Amino acid sequence: MPARRRRLGNRLTQLAYRKRLTDAEVAARAGISRAQLNRIRNGRVLPRVRTALALASALACRVGDLFFLEHDR
Helix, strand or coil: CHHHHHHHHHHHHHHHCCCCCCHCCCCCHHCCCHHHCCCHCCCCCCCCCHHHHHHHHCCCCCCCHHHCCHHHH
């Protein structure tokens, strides 16, 4: 799995954990299935822009918070 996809999955997990949200809650808030969320989290697919925006809204963060470069930290 490419490193970028792994980082996105890790970031989704971290943000959901901090907000105390389950996978089902994140998926429902984003309007996607749990299966789709798991495919994104496991790095099998990258979300489309609309899905990335919905995930950011569900996690109360900026879409840029989902996609970060390590040198930006």
